Structures are given as C-alpha cells and as structure tokens.
Amino acid sequence: MNQQQIRSFTERYLRLQGCHIIESGPAHITTRLSIQADKDLLNRPFYWMYVEKMNIEPQPVTLNLVFDPANQPPGLKGEALFFGAPRFSQILRSAQKHGRFARLYQVPKGKEAFASQSKAYTPWLGVNYKLSYICDQKKDRLLSLGINLISGEITPDFYQQAQSFQWQSKLPAHRHLLPPRLSLNEAVGELEYVVHEQIQNEDLSWAEQAQERCEAELAQLDSFYPDSLSEEAERDKKQRREEIVWQYAPRAELHCINAGLFYAEAQTFS
Amino acid sequence: MKSLPIRMDRTWVDEFQTKVDRDSDWADWERFQLAVEAAEAEIVPTFESIQSLKQIQGFDPLPHQIDVTKRVINEMRGRAILADEVGLGKTIEAGLILKEYIIRGLVKRALILVPSSLVLQWTRELNQKFQIPAVAQKKGWMWDQYDFIVASLDTAKRDPHRSCVLSKHYDIVIVDEAHKLKNRRTKNWQFINELRKKYCLLLTATPVQNEMAELYNLVTLLKPGQLGKQTDFQSDYVAGKRKAKNEAQLREEISRVLIRNRRRDSQLHLTKRKVKTITIELSPEERALYDGITQFVRSKYREGTDLKSMLSLLVLQKEVCSSRDAVFHTLFKLVKKGEEQKEEVSPEVAHLIRLLRNVRSSSKVEQALRLIKELSPEKVILFTEFRATQDMLLRELTQAGIPAVPFRGGFNRNKKDWMMELFQKRAQVMVATEAGGEGINLQFCHHMINFDMPWNPMRVEQRIGRIHRLGQQHDVSIYNFSTLNTIEEHIIWLLQEKIQLFETVIGELETILEKMEDESLEHNLMRIMLETHDEAQIRQHLDRWGDTFHQVRHAVAVENEAKEELLRYEPTTN
Numbered sequence: 001m002n003q004q005q006i007r008s009f010t011e012r013y014l015r016l017q018g019c020h021i022i023e024s025g026p027a028h029i030t031t032r033l034s035i036q037a038d039k040d041l042l043n044r045p046f047y048w049m050y051v052e053k054m055n056i057e058p059q060p061v062t063l064n065l066v067f068d069p070a071n072q073p074p075g076l077k078g079e080a081l082f083f084g085a086p087r088f089s090q091i092l093r094s095a096q097k098h099g100r101f102a103r104l105y106q107v108p109k110g111k112e113a114f115a116s117q118s119k120a121y122t123p124w125l126g127v128n129y130k131l132s133y134i135c136d137q138k139k140d141r142l143l144s145l146g147i148n149l150i151s152g153e154i155t156p157d158f159y160q161q162a163q164s165f166q167w168q169s170k171l172p173a174h175r176h177l178l179p180p181r182l183s184l185n186e187a188v189g190e191l192e193y194v195v196h197e198q199i200q201n202e203d204l205s206w207a208e209q210a211q212e213r214c215e216a217e218l219a220q221l222d223s224f225y226p227d228s229l230s231e232e233a234e235r236d237k238k239q240r241r242e243e244i245v246w247q248y249a250p251r252a253e254l255h256c257i258n259a260g261l262f263y264a265e266a267q268t269f270s
Numbered sequence: 271m272k273s274l275p276i277r278m279d280r281t282w283v284d285e286f287q288t289k290v291d292r293d294s295d296w297a298d299w300e301r302f303q304l305a306v307e308a309a310e311a312e313i314v315p316t317f318e319s320i321q322s323l324k325q326i327q328g329f330d331p332l333p334h335q336i337d338v339t340k341r342v343i344n345e346m347r348g349r350a351i352l353a354d355e356v357g358l359g360k361t362i363e364a365g366l367i368l369k370e371y372i373i374r375g376l377v378k379r380a381l382i383l384v385p386s387s388l389v390l391q392w393t394r395e396l397n398q399k400f401q402i403p404a405v406a407q408k409k410g411w412m413w414d415q416y417d418f419i420v421a422s423l424d425t426a427k428r429d430p431h432r433s434c435v436l437s438k439h440y441d442i443v444i445v446d447e448a449h450k451l452k453n454r455r456t457k458n459w460q461f462i463n464e465l466r467k468k469y470c471l472l473l474t475a476t477p478v479q480n481e482m483a484e485l486y487n488l489v490t491l492l493k494p495g496q497l498g499k500q501t502d503f504q505s506d507y508v509a510g511k512r513k514a515k516n517e518a519q520l521r522e523e524i525s526r527v528l529i530r531n532r533r534r535d536s537q538l539h540l541t542k543r544k545v546k547t548i549t550i551e552l553s554p555e556e557r558a559l560y561d562g563i564t565q566f567v568r569s570k571y572r573e574g575t576d577l578k579s580m581l582s583l584l585v586l587q588k589e590v591c592s593s594r595d596a597v598f599h600t601l602f603k604l605v606k607k608g609e610e611q612k613e614e615v616s617p618e619v620a621h622l623i624r625l626l627r628n629v630r631s632s633s634k635v636e637q638a639l640r641l642i643k644e645l646s647p648e649k650v651i652l653f654t655e656f657r658a659t660q661d662m663l664l665r666e667l668t669q670a671g672i673p674a675v676p677f678r679g680g681f682n683r684n685k686k687d688w689m690m691e692l693f694q695k696r697a698q699v700m701v702a703t704e705a706g707g708e709g710i711n712l713q714f715c716h717h718m719i720n721f722d723m724p725w726n727p728m729r730v731e732q733r734i735g736r737i738h739r740l741g742q743q744h745d746v747s748i749y750n751f752s753t754l755n756t757i758e759e760h761i762i763w764l765l766q767e768k769i770q771l772f773e774t775v776i777g778e779l780e781t782i783l784e785k786m787e788d789e790s791l792e793h794n795l796m797r798i799m800l801e802t803h804d805e806a807q808i809r810q811h812l813d814r815w816g817d818t819f820h821q822v823r824h825a826v827a828v829e830n831e832a833k834e835e836l837l838r839y840e841p842t843t844n
Contacts, residue, residue, distance in 0.1 A: 012300075080327065142310060213347065224499055
C-alpha cells in the first residue's frame with residue numbers, strides 16, 4: 001500500500017466506524033474516535049471498564065494521523081501512519097474484525113424493483129479464505145468460494161463476482177427467500193473438500209524441496225551423533241530433531257477472512 | 271510428495287451459526303469489503319521477496335545489509351551467524367530478518383539475548399527503527415507476559431529465570447556478542463543449546479578469537495553436524511590452533527551458516543579524515559603554571575608516592591594541559607584534604623594556587639572560539655576529558671554568543687537523546703566529555719576538536735568514531751590542539767606522526783594494545799615523562815614505544831588474515 005492508498009483506506013475506516021473528522025489537511029487528518037474505534041485502536045480496557053462501571057461520560061481519544069510527515073503543519077504533534085506502523089496494523093485488524101460476517105440481499109435493478117409478482121432469491125454462502133503455504137518460509141493467497149445452499153453448486157471467485165452487483169442489508173420489497181437445503185456445516189465441508197482437491201493438484205515442488213531440506217538436515221544430525229548416546233546427548237538429539245521438523249515441515253493452513261450469506265436472483269453467480 | 275498436510279481452521283463456523291441464530295450484528299457490504307481489503311494488504315504472495323524493506327521508515331538499509339537479510343532467509347533458512355566487522359550494522363540486519371519473519375507470521379515469539387549494557391539500546395532500536403513491540407526484561411513475570419523480549423544473557427541463564435525460559439518455545443532466538451558462546455563447556459553455550467528455538471541468529475564480529483574450535487562450537491549451536499563430528503573436524507580441518515587444512519572445503523561449509531562483510535570488501539568506503547594540528551603558545555602566566563605543576567608532580571614522584579597518589583598526579587599533569595579550571599578543581603581537593611588533617615596548606619601548593627590565580631585567560635579557549643567562528647555555521651563537536659573544562663567552555667561559548675550543548679556519560683538516556691537533538695537542530699557546538707557508549711550517532715557533524723588529548727589511543731579512536739562512521743557524507747576534519755613545549759606536544763606526535771592514529775582506521779586497535787602487554791600507555795607515558803628530563807630522551811622513548819606498536823600491529827594483521835581467509839565468501843557463479 002502506498003501513502004495514498006493508506007490515506008483513503010483510513011478515511012473509509014474512520015467513516016464506517018463513526019469517527020468524527022475534525023480537520024482534514026493535505027498531509028494529515030485530525031479525528032476524534034468513536035467509542036468502538038477507541039476500544040480497538042487504543043488498547044485501554046481498564047479505562048473503558050471504569051467508564052462503563054461508573055457510568056460517566058466517555059472521552060474517546062483525538063488522534064492526529066499524519067500521511068506525509070515532510071509536509072505536516074508545523075507544531076502538529078501527530079503520528080506517522082505508514083504500512084508497518086503499529087497503529088495502521090491495528091486499523092487493519094479492526095477493519096477485519098468488523099467485517100467478518102454479513103447477510104446481504106441483492107439490490108434489485110431499476111424497474112424490476114417494482115415488479116408486481118414476488119421474485120425468489122436463492123441463498124449462497126460466500127467465504128473468503130486466506131490460504132497459507134508454510135515451510136521455513138511462507139506465502140499466502142486469497143481464495144474466494146461460494147456455494148449454492150440449495151443445489152450445492154460451487155463457484156470460484158465468488159467475491160469478485162459479487163462485486164459487480166449491489167448489496168443491501170434488508171430484504172427488498174417484492175422478494176422472498178427460498179429455504180436452504182444445505183446446513184452451514186455441510187456447505188463448509190463441501191468448500192473444504194474443493195480447497196483440498198485444489199491444493200493437491202497444485203505445483204507442490206516448493207513442498208518437496210522443503211521436505212528434502214528437512215530430510216538432509218535430519219540425516220546430518222544422525223551422522224553427527226554416535227550410535228550409543230548418553231542420556232544428555234539423547235535429549236539434545238531429540239530436541240534438535242523436533243526443531244528441524246518445526247522449521248521445515250511443509251504444510252498449508254486455511255483461515256477464514258470473512259463469510260456471508262448472499263441472497264440473489266437465479267443466475268447471478270456462475 | 272504424497273500429500274500436503276492441510277490445517278483447516280473451522281472455529282469461525284460456530285461463530286457464524288450463532289449470528290444466523292440470533293440474526294443480529296451483521297456487517298454491511300461496505301464493511302465486508304473493507305475487511306477483505308485489509309486482509310489483502312497483509313498477504314505476502316511469494317516466498318523470496320523481502321517485505322520488511324517496505325515496512326520501515328526513517329532510514330535506508332545499506333546494500334550489504336539487504337543482501338544479508340535475503341541470504342539468511344532464502345539460503346540459510348533462518349539459522350545463521352552474522353559476523354560482519356564492527357560498525358557495519360549487524361543489529362540492523364538482525365532487525366530486518368526478525369521483522370520479515372514477523373510480517374509473514376513465522377515468528378510470534380522472540381527472545382533477544384544481549385549483554386546487559388545493551389538491553390535498552392536493543393529495545394529502543396527494535397521499537398523505533400522496526401516498530402517491533404519488544405520490551406526489556408526486568409521482572410520475572412515478564413517472560414510469560416510478552417512475546418518479544420530483550421534480556422541479558424547473564425540474567426536469563428540463571429535461575430529462577432533459566433527454568434522459565436527453557437520451558438518455552440521461541441520462534442527465534444537472537445544472541446548478540448555471541449563469541450561468549452565459543453566454549454562448549456560453559457553455562458552460556460549449554461543454555462543456548464538447550465533453548466527450544468526454530469530460527470536462531472548469532473551475532474559476533476569475532477567468530478574466531480583464539481582457535482578454530484570456537485567456530486565449530488558456534489556452528490554446532492545452529493546445526494550440529496554441519497562441520498562434521500568433533501573428532502572428524504579436528505582431523506579433517508584443523509592443522510593447528512589457528513591453522514586450517516582443506517581450506518576450500520571448510521570455507522564452503524562455513525559459508526552456508528556464516529556471513530561476514532568486511533569494510534574493505536564492500537563499497538563501504540568511509541569518507542576521508544583530514545587532520546590538522548593547531549599549535550598553541552602558552553601565555554607567560556600559563557607557562558608559569560604549567561612549569562609549576564610539572565615540577566610539583568616530579569618532586570612528589572621522587573618522594574616516592576603510592577600508586578593511588580601517582581594516579582592523581584597523572585590527572586593533574588593532564589589537567590594542566592587542558593585548562594586552569596581543571597587544575598583548580600584538583601588543587602582545591604588537595605587543599606581540602608590538608609585542612610581535614612589539620613595541616614597547613616603546604617607552601618608548594620600555596621605557590622601553585624598563586625600561579626593559578628595569575629592565569630586570567632586561556633590561549634586554548636581563544637583558539638577554539640576563533641576556529642568555531644571560522645567554521646560557522648557548520649557544526650563542531652569539541653571533546654575534553656574534564657568536567658571543569660567542559661563547564662568553562664560552555665560558559666565561554668555562551669558569552670561569545672555561540673549556542674552550545676553539553677554531553678557527558680552521567681546523563682540518562684533521555685537527556686542524551688535530547689542533547690543530540692538540540693545539537694542537530696539548534697546548537698552549533700557540542701561540548702562532550704564522553705566518547706564511548708553506543709547510540710551516539712552524530713553523522714550530521716563533521717568537524718571535531720580535540721581540546722585536550724587522551725593518553726589512551728582507544729579513547730581517541732572512540733571520539734573519532736562518533737562522527738566518522740557509516741552514514742557520514744562529508745570528509746571529517748579533526749583539529750588537534752597542541753600546546754608547544756608540553757607533554758601534550760609529545761603525545762600528539764606519538765599518536766599522529768608515529769602511529770598514524772588519526773588518518774586511518776586501525777583495525778584491531780584494542781587487540782594490539784592488549785598484546786603490547788606491559789602497563790598501559792598512560793602509565794608508560796607518565797613514567798617516561800617523570801624519569802627523563804630532556805626532551806630528546808622523551809622523544810626517544812616514545813619512538814621505541816611506537817616501533818613496538820608497529821611490530822605488534824603487523825603480527826596481529828598477519829594472524830587475522832589467516833582467519834579471514836576462512837570466512838571469505840565466494841558466491842558461486844553459475
């Protein structure tokens with residue numbers, strides 16, 4: 001993220017969190033945080049416990065966020081916000097926390113909104129996964145999948161597809177929902193099966209190489225220690241073996257970033 | 271590869287189900303999108319790229335530091351000895367590597383073990399340069415409470431801390447000054463060996479101090495077997511204590527776990543040092559005081575004083591080269607001591623006090639003010655050995671309307687930082703009594719005055735090192751104040767003409783001085799001065815000392831080159 005992107009992300013975050021923008025200059029933003037944002041960004045649980053127990057007027061913090069330190073107004077005591085700054089990491093974490101689960105309805109297009117007959121919406125489960133490949137190194141990718149909760153049909157790039165439509169939180173007029181046939185657990189099971197298949201069919205040479213490194217190190221370890229070992233050496237060797245496996249063993253990890261129930265007209269997703 | 275193990279996190283499904291059941295607290299579409307973007311920003315799509323470079327601010331790592339970071343992560347797989355020569359930034363390298371692993375989520379818990387004098391400095395560097403929330407370990411409960419701990423090795427290895435630390439798993443352990451782990455039979459080595467760790471960085475500028483076995487022991491901490499079994503290592507690679515055989519093969523094995531950058535190999539040429547001796551003639555009054563003190567010191571010495579008194583005589587002799595104020599301070603103490611013992615002030619001391627009263631102005635100060643005004647607005651750091659001189663200089667500078675700040679060892683960390691900042695932003699001059707101590711980086715200044723000269727070459731080198739270091743953009747000017755026909759003139763001759771201390775960085779200065787083995791140069795000088803009367807004889811003694819210095823320096827260099835040969839890295843070109 002460059003400074004421009006960091007600023008626009010931060011502005012959206014502050015707005016969605018209901019923070020009050022006091023001043024917005026070319027190089028900085030002064031904002032009084034909402035209670036929610038203060039709790040997420042300031043890490044002062046005792047203060048909030050106190051405020052809530054004593055029932056006193058809460059005083060959320062005012063922050064001066066500087067995006068361009070070279071040109072900040074003279075005398076302004078602010079904190080530089082850049083990718084890697086602890087405050088920005090907190091903002092990223094908070095944004096993820098508040099966008100974790102959604103239930104959304106497709107916004108009807110123009111005239112269709114006034115159709116006389118009620119139209120049926122099909123339920124989909126959409127999940128955005130973070131898939132991490134780990135050995136002594138690590139890389140990740142985003143993986144978005146959706147499953148039709150009636151037919152069980154699975155579609156890739158679900159999130160990308162959803163972005164070309166509009167979504168709202170309330171069921172629009174003249175729309176009704178078809179009941180799902182798959183439970184949440186069953187649906188997630190189907191998605192995981194697909195992810196599993198996908199991974200095993202990928203190019204796994206990185207994992208093979210990591211496995212080779214691991215075995216080479218284990219072999220070196222074996223040759224280092226004589227066959228008959230003192231108790232102490234035995235312990236050393238065992239520990240070192242565990243460390244090598246810990247360091248190199250290739251594996252994948254799948255985490256959910258966020259998920260939603262999406263109700264949409266038939267043929268919305270393919 | 272049969273199949274890759276996959277861990278699927280399912281804890282979210284229950285949470286989601288609860289939302290469905292309660293039908294409340296749903297995120298809207300915008301928040302949902304923002305969350306995805308936040309996650310996307312933190313994704314690292316490739317194994318090899320170095321992300322930490324994009325996430326630091328306020329400094330630019332040097333090319334060799336970036337190179338080390340890449341090699342340690344991509345080739346050495348996070349277990350390495352960082353063995354750059356002093357001053358090339360091993361801390362920065364370790365910080366970049368640590369940061370990279372943190373960004374990728376490969377390190378969530380780190381232990382950094384350093385000498386106790388460096389705990390706070392390391393903590394600050396990690397906090398400020400790398401935004402790593404490291405804390406300095408102070409209390410026992412902190413081992414459990416914090417994920418990134420900087421602690422003293424000596425503390426950590428002792429109970430009750432020891433058992434606490436050994437009960438944990440650390441994703442990375444970093445040990446600074448790792449030559450303290452050179453001996454396998456020590457508590458230090460065994461402690462690090464027992465620590466449960468995934469990655470491990472050992473930092474030392476001297477991976478081989480005395481014998482090859484030391485290097486073997488360091489490597490064994492990281493990867494037992496890398497250099498073979500101990501017995502095989504002895505027979506395969508060791509020809510003598512410091513002599514290797516099968517060098518090419520050994521060098522290759524070493525280069526898989528050790529990185530050493532040397533000043534002269536990299537493009538890290540420091541800027542030049544320009545040295546100027548400024549001779550100063552004493553006023554008749556100052557001359558009288560100098561001679562008076564010198565005679566006093568000699569007569570006391572001849573009376574046969576104990577070592578402690580000799581040391582204070584040494585101080586007095588040095589002080590008289592610095593300033594009247596410095597002498598006054600010591601004389602005053604002498605008088606007070608006399609009073610306590612109900613003695614009259616001895617006539618000789620009374621005489622000295624009279625001489626001292628006669629001195630109204632300082633030729634050195636006048637010269638310093640002249641020079642500083644000439645250099646204005648460029649910044650100047652002025653070093654003196656004495657507090658009294660420092661105070662006097664600050665007074666004089668203020669009177670002359672030159673903004674100046676003090677700096678000394680007794681200041682706490684915050685005050686030191688504050689003074690450095692004031693010097694950079696507001697003042698023209700810093701008057702310092704202390705040169706040692708890490709974290710004093712004054713690269714923005716490139717003029718330095720040695721108002722008086724330490725008799726210890728190490729201290730001189732430390733002074734210069736404050737401004738002549740990586741990051742200095744300009745040639746550095748060093749002005750040595752030398753009062754004619756005093757001991758100072760001899761010392762400057764020795765340091766500058768005879769051993770060329772100023773123009774070049776003498777590698778291994780400390781080792782050379784240690785190997786010269788007889789008493790310290792300071793005591794040596796004192797004796798030479800006290801026992802010889804004519805100037806030519808003094809010069810002769812110093813000349814001989816200088817010759818010995820050169821011989822030892824040569825011997826040290828030869829021995830070092832043999833060691834360096836092993837640590838040389840030749841990237842394979844194919």
